Amino acid sequence: MKQLIETIVKPLVDFPEDVRVNVMEEDQRVTYHLSVNKSDMGKVIGKQGRVAKAIRTVVYAAGASEQKKLFLEIGE
Template sequence: MKELIETIVKALVDHPNDVTVSEKETEKSIHFELSVNKEDMGKVIGKQGRVAKAVRTVVYAAGAQQNKKIHLDITE
């Protein structure tokens, strides 16, 4: 799942080396924190959050097989 997020986001940004994803797993959920370069925040979020919503939709769909709630936060 972590690799999926990195692959999607690295294709969108100008600074792919600055993309990092951290993962914290509990019994009922998996929490991902995506960190990108400050200059790339607009590209990752998109107009009215459409790109971020699309990335979250793909991640949630991929995580549905694990029967755990998936959270994805985007930070600088």
């Protein structure tokens, strides 16, 4: 899943080397924290959050087979 997030986000940003995905696993949930360069935040979020929503939709659909709830947080 981490690789999927990186594959989606890296072509969108100007600084793909700054893309980081940290994974935090708990009992019933997995949280992926996506961090990008400060100047790329607008590109990842998109107008009215459309790009971020699309990324989350793909990630949640890919993780639907897992028994844990997935969350994707986007930050700097």
